[in-house]
Amino acid sequence: MTESEARELLLSALAEIAPEADGTALEGDVELAEQLDIDSMDFLNFITVLSERTGREIPELEYPRLRTLDDGVAYLTGAHGP
């Protein structure tokens, strides 16, 4: 998966859980939960969509690697984070 594909996938998954959010206004390095006012139920729905689209399990231990948009891109493209 390329970076732009990963970004697009993340934004479309976010659009499903927070339809009123403006994806283009998201900052890459600020926590999604904070920017989009999403709770744990929203986040689980977000993970569910990502998992269905990518076929990845996304275990709970890896949730922290999806905290921001940039983190998510790195996670989905397979580039290992810090």
Next chain:
Amino acid sequence: MGDFRMPALGADMTEGRLLEWRVAVGDRVARGDIVAVVDTSKAEIEVEIFEAGVIEELVVPVGTMVPVGTVLAHVRSAVGGEARPAAPEPTVAPRAAVAAAPSPPPPPRLDAATGRPRVSPLARRMAADLGVDLGACSGTGPGGAITKADVERAAGPGAGPPPGPAPTPAPVAAHPVPASTSQEDRQAAMRRTIADLMARSKREIPHYYLGQHIDMTRALAWLTETNQARPPGDRLLPVALLVKAVALACRDHPSLNGFFTDGALQAADRVHPGIAIALRGGGLMAPAIHDADTLDLDALMAALRDLTQRTRHGQLRGSEMTDPTITVTNLGDRGVETVHGVIYPPQVALVGFGRIVERPWASEGMIGAHPVVHATLAADHRAGDGHTGGLFLAAIDRRLQEPDRL
């Protein structure tokens, strides 16, 4: 002959607008069937009928605002022509259909339940403004939902709002203004509704407040282990355990589960916790999960997911609005450690959960870092005393120490 009346969908509702009839004259209806959609100041609610029969006349036309109690339709009772309207029906328990519905079908993916096209509230209002037939729209939103864009497309460039002088400019540019205005109207109406109800609560109900810190080590360890083997769609969240623990504690202490009406506590014989759900853009609602004490954690989690989705998409049912017997707020999910709630009249109790935080915790002479949640109770002192409230919180704690038995 029976009358189907505008229901009070919560203590805070005095009038409602009939948005849609789901039945026509001559249709046969059963208890629990959804017959209409009503707009309260808070949301659009699907309203069930609690009498079986045949729709004889639709009295109130779509779009009309009427006070609670107004006759909306005449229903010929199924049990012998002019029989008494509330004739009991032996085969079907009064709320059977309703009780069965919430132990919900599959996971989150909206739909399925109603079989009608999903329409966002905004799209519905736009369709009404533009005279677009929703039945003729094709939905492109999530799960085939009809969105604002679909309505705009169906309206076509020519079909602007009637008084609009200039149909030529792009309709997209013309519509956002009225749409956002009605959105603001709704915001204001919801704020007023919450203000009235909460003021009434604080005026009438002598609240007492209790709190207890609960060690969540066992509950979270069990949760982690359980979720490990599951795909995201089947995973549980801590809130499912918390709600279940509350529901079971309600069974242990029924005096906190019910209503204070006519100067006395009326304990409910079933447990329908209302779950406070924040709406995007402000406001909140607390629809019921029916018989939560009887649901296993998987069913309860599915019900929570479903309820959250439908609350945010404006697809709640009347019984979910009217049935809560106690309220649970999980505000901790948004960061705070403690929440002292305001009781939703005429209920007698509200349980609040803060964020689960790691704290130093002493037990058996040892100090360790444990995940801890602050559980609080706001209860009506007219209906009971703090002693019972304390036992109730202790029961929640005890239940959470045995997560595999929840």
